Amino acid sequence: MYVAVKGGERAIDNAHAFLAEERRGDPAVPDLSVAQIREQMALAVNRVMTEGSLYDPDLAALAIKQARGDLIEAIFLIRAYRTTLPRLGYSTPVDTGKMATTRRISATYKDLPGGQILGPTFDYTHRLIDFALAAEGDAPPAPQASPLGDVPRVTGFLDREGLIEEEPASDATPGDLTREPMELPADRALRLQALTRGDEGFILSLAYSSQRGFGRTHPFVGELRIGEVAVEMDISELGVAIEIGEITVTECETVNQFTGSKTQPPQFTRGYGLVFGQTERKAISMSLVDRALRWKELGEDDTGAPVQDQEFVLMHADNIQATGFLEHIKLPHYVDFQSELELVRRLRAGMTEAAE
Template sequence: MYVAVKGGEQAIARSLELLAEARRGDTAVPELELAQIRQQLRLGVARVMQEGSLYDEELAALAIRQAAGDMLEAIFLLRAYRTTLPRFGYTEALDTTAMRVRRRVSGTFKDVPGGQVLGPTYDYTQRLLEFGPTIPATVVEAEEPLAASMPRVLDLLDAEALIERIDAGSDPEPIDLTREPLMFPADRATRMQNLARGDEGFLLGMAYSTQRGYAESHPFAGEIRMGEVDVLVCPEELGFAIEIGSITLTECQMINQFHGGNGLPPQFTRGYGLSMGESERKAMSMALVDRSLRCDELGETSYAPAQNQEFVLSHSDSVEASGFVQHLKLPHYVDFQAELSLLRTLSAQHARTANTPIAEPVVKEHAVATEQAFDQRLSVEAQS
């Protein structure tokens, strides 16, 4: 527990003024417009929306500008604002098979129904800084228009009964993790909600660990697709679903080896990731960690960090992690004085036992002066 200090309002107000000045920068330079952030920093906007749990590009862009590009702070701002919004209801389950695909690749099959669609990606270019102005891309018309929807790549394995089958509608009704506390053990639906809000860097590290042997995992990228999906709601007064808009999503399905267990035959198993906007790295990390967290249900030995759901889920939230780390900057004067007093007592006991001289008086004098200054400050704060 830390002790907040009263007083210092003028210093805090001045600090906020300095923050506003630092955030704005040189006033001779034009201020960033939200449209610029939305269009030219779309991947950052996607991350803030995803981890902030609110699909709104305008608000995400505003949070990024207010946070001066600090993505964790922007996520914090957006999630805090989200808690003030009314809840009108829940949407129907999204149908990603009907996604209007803009990018779709598979690392397992070269020729897939509907073809490979490279779309916008860094994957096939060298990572070189472009010092000149951005050159507008030349619009190239596809030889054939893309299909309105594309079958899943993993259906090819499903047709041969080589991959685990997921029965539609077999999952229990999920809890709302934004309204109910995380409890362990957590079912897969709850874990997926937590991973969706989790910090991308943390999940990337966990995913990387599974590829380096810290889990029984040998993954293949079965399919990664990105595009627009319709959002449906079913108002009680109507009794049927209506479309209220569409959102951009990135979906990843990983294929993992499985040698059989818990009554299941040898087959491929699945890892799944779904994220807002263009965010392949997040979706892939989710899929790898999701598969690792399924170790218990598949009868695998759990020994790696990425297989420990309490470790992964309790430490993946960037807002909670950032808050707990950054609270160390706040005053801990009383706590530290208690630790300091205890350490002096233990040090004196050790010195008497070891028959060694106790610290020099100058150290004692400094300690006394420090305690007097501390007591004086507490008195001033109490009066304020």
């Protein structure tokens, strides 16, 4: 129970002023610009865009600054902002096959058409603190080679042989959980939308749990690619689809074993991850969780693992919903507590009387 109370305005105003001062930190240290965050904290910006579910690097960088680097708080700011924007339409589905890739690797084929392109990755670094970065200075220019063309999809090779389940194209209108509250059971389109905006840590842990044996998923990364894709939208007054921008995305396709059934020969199955920006860990995690949640349609057993439980996964993946419910317990519950205090006192008094 909540009771409206007055008072505390001055305390709140002063707390905000104190917050602003703490946010700024030592004035002797130069102020951080939004452009610096956007350019040099790019992976934090990517996470805020993905989980805030709004692609706008400048806005995400500003939110990170305002939130003092608390990424969930920054995501909260983005989610709140996006509710103020009118919805101008839906894009046509982005074509990740035409991605201008800066990174593309496969764990299933060594020599594949298009090759293994490492891109700007932390893999193969030794995870040793680089003290040289503590000194200011520019990075030396990266080496260049002749650009490669479009790279074919790895699952396409398996598809041609019928070794992997088909992913038939359709133009069905997907459900949108930002417009209609999600109902369970949710179809795959809704699940993917919930997973892509879900908390990275939660999705990662679920994926990890399934690898360790809670709902067996131990797939191969068929392909992981990062790069820019064009975004197009049908404009009714022009009667054509036009390009409205370009976004960076990370896509992960996993290849999973499937024993087959009486009607179907053995075949590989798919898990899919797609997220904004260079957000590789999240994309891989998402594809594992996507695959684990498909157990029913693929005729697999429900082992009771958390990752197989739609309600558990989808209802707890959103860190803004989670934060809202968790942190509300900080708000005044004076009356609730008073009533419980009263009850405990009465019970104790009753016990003392009974003992006498």
